[in-house]
Amino acid sequence: MSNRVSLKDIAQKVGVSTALVSYVLNGLEKEKRVGEKVVIQIREAARELNYQPNQIARSLRRGSTKTIGLIVFDISNPFSAQITRVIEDEAVKNGFTVIFGSSDENKQKSEALIDTFLYRQVDGFIIAPVEGTENQIAGLIKKGIPVVLIDRYFLQLNVSHVILDNFKATFDATIHLIQQGYKQIKMVAWLTSSTHMQERVRGYKEAMRINDLQAEINVIEVPLSILKLETEAFIEMKLQEMSHMDALLFATNSLTLAGMYCINKLGLKVPQKLGIIGFDGSEAFDFFYAPLSYVEQPLNEIGTKAASVLIGLINGDKEIVQHVVQPVLNIRNSS
Amino acid sequence: MSNRVSLKDIAQKVGVSTALVSYVLNGLEKEKRVGEKVVIQIREAARELNYQPNQIARSLRRGSTKTIGLIVFDISNPFSAQITRVIEDEAVKNGFTVIFGSSDENKQKSEALIDTFLYRQVDGFIIAPVEGTENQIAGLIKKGIPVVLIDRYFLQLNVSHVILDNFKATFDATIHLIQQGYKQIKMVAWLTSSTHMQERVRGYKEAMRINDLQAEINVIEVPLSILKLETEAFIEMKLQEMSHMDALLFATNSLTLAGMYCINKLGLKVPQKLGIIGFDGSEAFDFFYAPLSYVEQPLNEIGTKAASVLIGLINGDKEIVQHVVQPVLNIRNSS
C-alpha cells in the first residue's frame, strides 16, 4: 500500500510535463508563467494523490541535502545533549535536518563518522573535534565543505569555531576562591595537550601567579585513557596524597562529578575545610549538601551561534567566524 | 577544489564502463566475473582519485537510504539522550545512520518531524509517541513503513513496541514502601490518559489495595500543560495541603527532581518522616542528602531491542514484536 506518488504520476493525470508540475509545486508558477487552469489542476491532482516530494531525488538533482552532520563526544552526556538540542532547533528553523554521531573522543570513530556523513552528502559539519584530528578537519576544509568547530579548536587551523573563553573561565573562578580567603588552591584537569584544556590550566595558573601564590600551584592531571570508575579512584588517591589543600577547581563536568563522589567519601567539609568550584551545570550540583558553585558555559549561545554560522557558510558566506563566548561564574554555597 | 569524483571518472580513466566499476567497488567482482587486471586497475584508480560513493544517488536508485528516523521528546533530557545513544550504537553497527528530532510532547511538532523524515525517505522510525498521535502512527503503518514505538504505545494500535512493565515498576516500589512500614503513601504523576502513565498509577493503587490501604490512595496529578518551574510550585502546594503522608512515589524522572527541590525547601526529613522512591536514575539522586531509591528502566535493553527490531522490520521481518522490559528497583537510603 506504499504511497509512491511521483511528479510523473501527477503530470500524467493532468496531461502535462513533469516540468510544469515541478514549477507549480515549488511555487514558481508566476515566474514561469504557467497557465492558470493548469496550476489549479496540478494543485488538485497533487492533493488527490497525496503527493509527497522525494527529498532524495531533489538532493541528487540540486546537489544539496539540507542536512547538517553533527559530531559530538557522546550524545548521552548532558553537555553534548543540550548543545545538540539547541543546534537542532536552529537547524529546523532553517529547514535543515540533523544527522549526528558520537565520537567517544576516538580518532577512528571520528574519521568513520566524517566519512559516513560525507557519503551522505551533508551540506556542512558541526564538530566537537577529538584531539589529534586536525588532518581530518583540514581534509574537509580542503574539499571546500563548510565546517564549524565547537568546544575545542586547533590553533594551526583556520576554521570557523565557537568556543568558550576558557582562560577567563578558570581565571575568574580562581580569583573568586582567592577572594574568599582560600590559598592552597589545586586544580583537577585532564592530562591532554588540547588547547582548550591548556587554556583552562593557564587561567588558573595566571590567577595564582598574580596573587603571589605560585608556590601553591598544583594541577592534578587525570589521564584521558582512564575508565569512568577509575577516574574517581584516581582523584581520591591524589587527594589523599595532597598534604595541604584548601580549595579545588575542576576543569570539566565529568571531573567535577567524580570529585564530588570522592569528597563525599572522604568526608571533607565543604566549604569550611575545602572550597569547590565545578565546571558546567548539573542537577547533581544542586543537591550536593553544599550546592556547588560552578563555571557555566552559555550553551544556548554556543549552539545557536554555531548553527547560524554554519548555515551562513552553507549559503555562501566566505568569512571565517571565530567566536568566543563568555563564561558565567555562578556562586553558591561551596566556595 | 571540490572532490566530486564519480564512477564515470574512474570508468573513463581505466577505459571501462561504469557498470564494471560499480561491481568492483561493491565487491561483486567474483560474482560478476570481472577480469583480474581490470579489478586491480579500478581499485587503483579509485584510490588515486580518492573516490567517495554518493549515498544519495545510491539511495535514489536502491530505494533505501539506510537511515533511521528517531523521534524523542527532547534530546536534551537525559532519558532521551541515553536511549538515543544506545540506538545510535546499534544503528551504526548495522550500517545505518540516525536522523533525529525532538517532539517536545507536541502533536504538531511530531507530525512535522514525521513528514520531514518521510520526505527524506528514512527506512524506518523509532518513535517515543506523543499523546494523541495514534493517527500519525497509523498513517505510517498504512504506508507500510517500519515503526517501533518506545516508552509508550497505543492500545488500539497493533504496532511493534518496546516498553517498560509500568505496572510492575510502581507496584514493586509501593510494596517496598509498605514493607518498610510506610502506610500513608501518595503518588505524584502527570495528569494524562496515556497508557503508560495509567499503568504506573494502577500499579501503585493495586499494591495499596491488596494491602488494605485503599483509604490512603491519593494521586497528586500534575497537569501536563504546566511549565517546568511551575511544576515545583504545584507539587509544593499539594504537599502542604496534604494532611497526612509518610511516603511519596514519583512517576517520572522530571517529577522526582521537582519533588526533590520541594522536599529540600520544605525541610521534610527523609527517610524518617518521609520515604521517597524516584523514577529513572540521575546523578542528582546520588547527591541528595539521603541518596534516592528509584525505579530503574533498563535503557540499554530498550534501545538495543528497539533498534534491532526495527532493523529486522526494515530487512523484511513481518512479525510485530511487542517487547516488555522489566524494571529494577534500586533501594538506597531514602526508603
Next chain:
DNA sequence: TTGAAAGCGTTACCAA
C-alpha cells in the same frame, strides 16, 4: 567477461 542503457524522482536549461 564486458558494456549499453534504462531508470530512480527531481530540477533547470533551452528550444519552440
Next chain:
DNA sequence: TTGGTAACGCTTTCAA
C-alpha cells in the same frame, strides 16, 4: 509564454 528533455550518480538488467 510554455513545455520537452537532459542530467544528477548510481545500480542492474539484458545483450553482446
